[in-house]
Each structure stands twice: as C-alpha cells, then as structure tokens.
Amino acid sequence: MHSPERQHSRGGVTMTETHSTGDTAVAARALRKTYGRGESAVAALADVSVDFPRGQFAAVMGPSGSGKSTLMHCLAGLDTVSSGTVWIDGTPITGLRDRGLTRLRREKIGFVFQAYNLVPTLTARQNIVLPLALARRRVDRAWFDEVVQTLGLTGRLKHRPHELSGGQQQRVAVARALLGRPAVIFADEPTGNLDSVAGAEVLALLRTSVAQWGQTVIMVTHDAVAAAYSDRVVLLGDGRLAGELHAPTVDSVLSALHGVALPGSVLPGSALPGSVLPGSTL
Template sequence: MSALVSEVGTRTAAAAHNLVKVYGKGDTAVRALDGINVAFQAGRFTAIMGPSGSGKSTLMHCLAGLDTVDSGEIHIGQTEITKLNDKDLTKLRRDRVGFVFQAFNLLPTLTAEQNILLGLELAGRKPDREWFDTIVNVLGLRDRLTHRPTELSGGQQQRVACARALVARPEVIFADEPTGNLDSRSGAEVLDFLRMSVRKMGQTVIMVTHDPVAASYADRVVLLADGRLAGEIHQPTTESVVNALTHLGA
C-alpha cells in the first residue's frame, strides 16, 4: 500500500489511508478529516500544523487510537489499529505508544520517579533501570525524582511526562501541544529533548502544535486545512512555517 511508505527504504511508524472522520449528522455534520493519506517515518520528528479547525488534533487522536474513524485505515507499524477491538487497542496504546499532553497529567500524590514508572507498573512490566537512568540523566531529573508535582516547575513536570512516555520504549510518541502551558525557556528545553530523543535515541515523535517556533524543531511539518493535507515542509524554520501558515489563512 503506497500510503504506508513515505520514502523508498524507510520504515513507517504510523500512517493513515483515506481517513475520514465526521462529527455530527445531517446539515450540521463537519468532516474533520476528509480522505487523508499520510505516512510518518520512524526515527523522525514530525509536526502537524494548520489553522484552527483544520483537523490537526483530530488526526493525532485518531492515529494514536484515542478516537474512532468513520472510514479509512490507520497503521502503527504493521498493525492496522482500525480493526482492533477495545481490549487490543488498549494494549497497543499501553505497550507501543507514548503520550505527552499539554496538561502534564501527573498524579499529585506520587513522586516524579513513581509517575515516570506508573505505566510500566500498571502493565506489570519491570523497568529497564539502565534505560531509566539514561532518560533521567538526559532530562536533568536526577535530583528531582523524590519530589511531587507541586514541588516541580512546569518545565520539570513536562520533562517528567516526557520521561514517562519514553521509559516504555514506545514505537511512537504523540505530543499534543506539549509546550502549551510552558514559558519559552521551559518549552525550548522540552523541545530540545524531544528532538534529541529522535536524533540520539532513535525515537519517533509526532507533535501537534500551533507554534511555528516549536514546529521548527521538527524534521518535517505536515500542513492541514479543512481536514485535508495542504502540503509539507522539510527541515522547517520558523520563517518557512509562518509563511506557509499565512498562505493557509492561519
């Protein structure tokens, strides 16, 4: 299937083929996704952008198995997730996908270390302590592991959320406006880490953002408008993203 190959010789981490998602019925129906075909390379950092209402968050939620689709196919690796039942979909999200959201979603009664390891604990999996140590050291969280979320800055909380997403070694990390609640310095730290996780750890990151500066950290920007693909930018800069969004009316 051509939609599952983005470039010859590269492995695809996630893909959508003829994806349609409709909200509402009849005259009030909105086609949030209108026949989208897109593939995301493994080991790359991709940003999804577009004007408000373009379908970017809907696309990410569908790709991650957080929302259903009306028609079309979604693959994570070689698995077509649109055919999975609820139990298998839950298992896939737990074992093969990581999430970083705008809201940090940390449990306030747990320490940073406990929050990082919670997903593995719930799955009955033992952490790879060497991998855990690598992530913690890279993120600069070593001296914060015993702190609870209220004792951490926003940037530190988001770094804990990034560590939680990475510790299970997922095939794909989906990041939904990960810097939306952060100041520019903390946001840059999180984006630096996401980019480094791709370049040095081989991670795959797919990020939704409205911020051209955040998008400039990615290897590629996928542009949406009115639920359809509207182009892409390779090796984006802040300026190239701003220009593209201006042409889309964002």
Template sequence: MPGEPPSSAAAVRAAGLTKTHGSGETAVHALAGVDVAFARGAFTAIMGPSGSGKSTLMHCLAGLDSATAGSVWLGDTELTSLRDDALTRLRRERIGFVFQSFNLLPVLDARENIVLPLQLAGRRPDPAWFDAVVARLGLRERLRHRPAELSGGQQQRVAVARALLPRPDVVFADEPTGNLDSRTGAEVLDLLRSSVRETGQTVVMVTHDPIAAAYADRVVLLADGRLAGEIDAPTADSVVSALRGLGA
C-alpha cells in the same frame, strides 16, 4: 491503498482517514480522507489553522479517537480493526504521550509517575535505560518530589520521561510547550529533538507555534480536514509563510 499495511519506513500511517461528527446537512468533517505517513526515527510536526483537524488526526493516529472511515497502521498493526481491550494494551505498550497539561498523578512522586505506564502493563523498567532517561532529562534530584513540588518545566520533563521509558514505537506530543515559558519550552523541544537524534525515537507533535515546529524534521500541513502540503527541514519563517497561505 486503504487497508494495506505501511512500508517498513513508516512508524504510523493513515489511509483514507475520515472523521465525521453528526450526519446529514449538519455533518462536520473533521478529517476528509487523509493519507499520510510518518517515518520511523523522525520528528514530525502537524500544523494548520484552528479547526483544521490537526488534533483529531493525532488522536486517531494514537488510538485515542475512532475514525469514521479509513485505516490507521502502527507499524504492521491496524489500529482501526482492534477491539477496545486490544487497543488499550497497544496504547499502553507501544505509544507514548506528552500532553500540554502534563497529566501527572498528584499523589505519586516523579519516579512513580515515570514508571506508571510500565507497571500498568505488568513490566519492570530497565534500570540502565531508566537511569539514562532520568539523567538526560535532569531529574535525578527530583525523583522523590510530587508534581506540586515541581515547576511546570520539571513536570513536563517527568511527562517526557514517562513517554520515553517504555521505548514506544511512537511518542505523540499534543502542544507539549503550551503551558511553558519560551525558555522552558525550548528545553523540552530540545529533549524531544535529542530523543530522535540519539535514540531513534519517532515523535509526532501537534503545535500551533512555528518556532516549535522548526525543531521538527518535517511539517505536515492540514486545512479543512485535508492534507494541504508539507515542509521538509522547516524554519520558523517557512512555517509562518506556509500558514499564511492557508489563511492561518
């Protein structure tokens, strides 16, 4: 029921989530009463045709956009009831982000970009965890390089490290391989997959790519702002077939 906290198995959950743009006859319902939960320690992909509401759903789940109605819970915290300052703190301390455009600060080197969210939260990185993340992402020799001195794949690795370092409740990835070639994209997806398998991280990814979605444990399908099904243990072929059924 909307307003109720999620079960302990859910890292993030939406109940009756509605997002409407405009009003009256011109109203557009980007989300129309979505009920969905994302398990802790799992990798879930959100997919659907263009305009299905997948990015809107992720932005509402991550507290980047406000809902018109319904509730979003991060663990036992209801995001949709928080004031802006509390929501900002929650995003900084409990949510990690990986975007298609990397969103690195060009004047900072890789190390400074990685630790920036922790610094903004007034926290120091755990040296052992920092070293482990940097080693896993192959960034040890790149920490003093600025973004302009890094390849696209290296920049996205820095973005993944930045998202993982605070040990967030959830990492939200919005088309994380969209600006990468297929080989580099596969490396980034492997890193997200291994962060789930090896450290119990929860990852929720929006993608239009069936091959990327096949790295996930589960695919949630949206169409016209509504939940349209899901696929457990997806393969690229099963995703393509499901999307065809939605008219994508």
C-alpha cells in the same frame, strides 16, 4: 515489521494484505472523520493519507479547526475513524476493540499532553514508571537512568508534581513517554503551558530523543518556533493535507501557514487570518 497493510473485502471476509515497509512508524490511508449527521455533519478529516517514518520528529500544523487534534486522536486510537485505516508499528488499529486498543496504546504509544497529566499523589519516579507498571512490564534500570539523566531529573525523582516547576513536570511526562521505548510519542501542544525557556528545553529534549535514540515523535502545535525544532511539518487545511515542509524554519512555517489559512478558518488569537506575524504563535 509490516506496515502499511491494505484491507479489502472478498466474499464478505476482510482480507489483510501485508507488505513490508519497516521504516514507517505510523501510517494512515484515506482517513475520514465526520462529526454529526445530515446538514449539521462536519468533515473534520476528509481523506487524509500520510506516513510518519521511524526516527522522525514531525509537527502537525494548520489553522484552528483544520483537524489537527482529530488527526492526532485518530492516529493514536483515542478516537474512532469514520472510514480509513491507521497502522501503528505495522498493526492496523482502526479495527481493534477497546481492550486491544488499550493494550496497543500501552505497548506502542507514549503521550505528552499540554497539561502534563501527572498523578499528583505519586513522586516523579513513580509517575515515570507508571505506564510500565500498569502494563506489568519490567523497568530497564540502565535505560531509566539514561533517560532521567538526559532529561535532567536525577535530583527530582522523589518530588511530587506540585513540588516541580512546569518545565520539570513536562520533562517528567517526556521521561514517562520515553521509558517504554514506544513506536511513537504523540505530543499535543507540549509547550502550551510553558514559558519560552522551559518550552525550548522540552523541545530540545524531544529533538534529542529523536537524534540520539531514534525515537519517533508526532507533535501537534500552533507554535512556529516549536515546529522549527521538527524535521518535517505536515500542514492541514480544512480536514485535508495542505502540504508539508522539510527542515522547517520559523519563517518557512509562518509563510506556509499563511498559505493554508483558508477563508473561514480562524487563527487563534487573531481577528483575521494572516494578521499574526508578530510573535510566532498561531
């Protein structure tokens, strides 16, 4: 496994240097993403370099507008970067064209979105195997059974999404993400639509996938309680890395976030940065 690699230009030809750092699932170097041009240009990401080791549950946090979604979209190949390089499982993805990116996403990445994104006409079982079917990959029956059983979905496989609770639908989405044993699962506010009990179940299952199966998970969240399930919190402020926490607790996350709430940042649900301590959702 090779990651990260370094690209440089020699006589107009892009050379790719490879050195083995096989314990890194996702790496980014000097990432910049600018929206718009001239005076209206917004630097959503300004020189972000970060590594996500294999088998780690990482949370990405920061005030609204700090670049969390942009970072996730650039890391997952859902958006182009203005400059810089992203590697997934050793493959530099920032130079890939559409078809290569689609294939890489199918093979290497699992997604869990706030809105579940299940196909309403398909059963839970059909939804779970859909990405493998699209990639024409074989379903490992023993692994399917283990994932479905661990996620508590065994009795729900014939149900369609509207026959499932929100928590069950999100567990189907987690099973779908896990089934292909991806290099990384990107989770975008996975508990945003769930009550606290269902949310805690989903977070515990993401944790289990990391602890039990060595899955790598990168989760964007506003919720300090959700972030406290992770191994490491990467903090963004104004498009830059603003620090990180290891073995985070709700309190350590909240105080770190207060530190990055820069003038001009808007914390969702609160008029003033720093006025959000009751509850934990930033």
